[in-house]
Amino acid sequence: MDTSPSPIRGQLVDVVNRRIYPAEVHLESGRIAKITQTDRPGNTYLLPGFIDAHVHVESSLLVPSEFARAAVVHGTVATVSDPHEIGNVLGVDGVRYMLDNAAHVPLKICFGAPSCVPASTFETAGATISTAEVAQLLDDPRIGYLSEMMNFPGVLHRDVTVMAKIAAAQQRGKPVDGHAPGLRGDDARRYHAAGITTDHECFTKDEALDKIACGAMISIREGSAARNFDALYTLLDEHPQQCMLCSDDKHPDELQVGHIDVLVRRAVAARIDRFNVLRAACLNPVLHYSLDVGLLREGDPADFIEVDSLDDFRVLRTFIDGQVVAQNGRTTIPRVEPPIVNRFAARERVPADFAVRAKSQRMHVIEALDGQLITRRDIVQPTVVDGLAVADPARDILKLVVVNRYEDAQPAVAFIKNFGLRRGALASSVAHDSHNVVAVGASDEAIFTAVNQVIEARGGLSVVDGQSHHVLPLPIAGLMATGTCEQVAAAYSRLDAAAKELGSRLRSPYMTLSFMALLVIPQIKLSDRGLFDGDRFEFLPLFV
Ligand SMILES: [Zn+2]
Numbered sequence: 001m002d003t004s005p006s007p008i009r010g011q012l013v014d015v016v017n018r019r020i021y022p023a024e025v026h027l028e029s030g031r032i033a034k035i036t037q038t039d040r041p042g043n044t045y046l047l048p049g050f051i052d053a054h055v056h057v058e059s060s061l062l063v064p065s066e067f068a069r070a071a072v073v074h075g076t077v078a079t080v081s082d083p084h085e086i087g088n089v090l091g092v093d094g095v096r097y098m099l100d101n102a103a104h105v106p107l108k109i110c111f112g113a114p115s116c117v118p119a120s121t122f123e124t125a126g127a128t129i130s131t132a133e134v135a136q137l138l139d140d141p142r143i144g145y146l147s148e149m150m151n152f153p154g155v156l157h158r159d160v161t162v163m164a165k166i167a168a169a170q171q172r173g174k175p176v177d178g179h180a181p182g183l184r185g186d187d188a189r190r191y192h193a194a195g196i197t198t199d200h201e202c203f204t205k206d207e208a209l210d211k212i213a214c215g216a217m218i219s220i221r222e223g224s225a226a227r228n229f230d231a232l233y234t235l236l237d238e239h240p241q242q243c244m245l246c247s248d249d250k251h252p253d254e255l256q257v258g259h260i261d262v263l264v265r266r267a268v269a270a271r272i273d274r275f276n277v278l279r280a281a282c283l284n285p286v287l288h289y290s291l292d293v294g295l296l297r298e299g300d301p302a303d304f305i306e307v308d309s310l311d312d313f314r315v316l317r318t319f320i321d322g323q324v325v326a327q328n329g330r331t332t333i334p335r336v337e338p339p340i341v342n343r344f345a346a347r348e349r350v351p352a353d354f355a356v357r358a359k360s361q362r363m364h365v366i367e368a369l370d371g372q373l374i375t376r377r378d379i380v381q382p383t384v385v386d387g388l389a390v391a392d393p394a395r396d397i398l399k400l401v402v403v404n405r406y407e408d409a410q411p412a413v414a415f416i417k418n419f420g421l422r423r424g425a426l427a428s429s430v431a432h433d434s435h436n437v438v439a440v441g442a443s444d445e446a447i448f449t450a451v452n453q454v455i456e457a458r459g460g461l462s463v464v465d466g467q468s469h470h471v472l473p474l475p476i477a478g479l480m481a482t483g484t485c486e487q488v489a490a491a492y493s494r495l496d497a498a499a500k501e502l503g504s505r506l507r508s509p510y511m512t513l514s515f516m517a518l519l520v521i522p523q524i525k526l527s528d529r530g531l532f533d534g535d536r537f538e539f540l541p542l543f544v
Pocket residue numbers: 148178179200201
């Protein structure tokens with residue numbers, strides 16, 4: 001691809017100086033050589049490209065090069081990305097895999113050094129990223145920041161290891177990302193005073209205002225998992241210098257439809273000042289993370305987009321470093337065949353592995369909540385057959401299992417309600433954050449088949465309905481597929497539809513399933529080592 005020799009004409013949206021004027025933009029060697037004001041008003045608009053200020057690329061089930069091909073179509077020119085999903089599977093090698101793959105495509109992905117791998121000491125992850133390794137990663141010029149510091153109790157207690165990681169970033173002049181859902185008042189102040197400068201977990205405006213008062217940048221999140229836009233978007237006008245936009249997790253089917261452009265459109269439709277919206281979408285992340293992303297000024301890298309109007313923001317062309325990387329809904333970035341890397345040692349299971357002897361008439365049950373990562377803790381009477389506690393779909397009490405995928409171990413088994421399957425089972429090797437194999441099902445037979453499908457594929461998503469079963473293989477770390485966004489989105493949509501045919505009324509059954517092993521989010525979750533109380537941070541017996 002070569003740079004465009006003739007000037008690009010259009011109404012130039014100067015996001016820095018808040019003005020719009022007809023202009024000719026001259027490109028040279030990937031940069032903006034000259035901008036001249038003209039008296040020939042163009043009928044399209046030129047503006048800096050959109051930036052996702054916090055996204056785990058792995059959640060798209062795509063490798064960075066494929067994520068890039070899908071995202072540029074929607075005007076995305078850069079992302080700030082935490083590779084901690086693959087980090088939990090493969091450690092520093094996983095982070096390097098993302099850097100190397102991303103180097104093949106022009107999308108400017110700013111990767112962070114994962115700060116919390118593993119997420120807790122109560123589960124088996126594939127790897128640890130030590131303080132020394134964090135420091136080594138931060139020495140790499142391709143690593144732009146220390147990524148989400150989820151261990152907020154550790155920050156509040158000024159834990160030595162946690163503080164050493166923060167100091168390592170600060171010594172290198174790199175920012176530290178926050179993650180402190182629900183933290184308020186003095187705790188929020190202490191958390192941010194430790195040197196943490198962002199938060200993307202706010203779910204109420206009051207919480208965001210507390211953190212803004214601490215000087216934090218707020219990334220307003222609207223993704224496939226958590227949706228906080230409606231609660232927070234008015235901050236864009238009230239604190240325009242402290243807002244960014246992000247998705248955190250974006251599934252392939254939704255990435256195909258839109259990205260940050262969707263949020264820009266929604267904010268403008270909700271009558272937020274256009275310059276404030278674009279400031280959050282295009283400018284603030286560049287300033288905060290010192291990204292090498294152009295802002296449509298002379299001398300800048302030629303990263304910008306051409307849109308049809310400032311209402312619809314339909315992306316006509318996306319330029320990165322002067323190259324046209326997308327045009328009218330299609331990318332021009334060539335596909336890269338990704339190499340396979342993985343860590344998967346689980347052996348095939350038998351149905352008896354999932355049997356549970358009933359020890360009393362009262363057992364703990366995890367209550368799944370639609371559209372939320374948190375769960376509720378409840379106690380119910382088990383349904384007992386031949387002395388065994390069994391799934392009872394008529395009462396919507398299903399079995400939930402976690403199978404350690406890094407070594408051969410006995411599965412952890414618990415029960416879950418509100419998942420809704422009337423028959424069959426689902427399994428997934430995407431299970432935040434350790435990514436063991438998690439499965440839910442209406443019978444031990446179905447669970448065993450679903451789990452073995454994933455084990456056989458060495459990672460993937462599976463669904464079992466009677467004799468029929470399907471699997472979407474995720475051979476790259478058990479997290480990512482090798483196909484294109486279109487292929488993976490289609491396969492994912494088929495599995496999602498199959499899960500709903502089994503009776504689940506959850507908006508996104510696989511997403512809910514993937515968070516049932518995330519111990520750091522309350523109230524009660526299942527680790528590969530057993531049932532876990534996320535409020536008290538201790539294991540919990542299944543039977544009371
Ligand atoms: Zn987070």
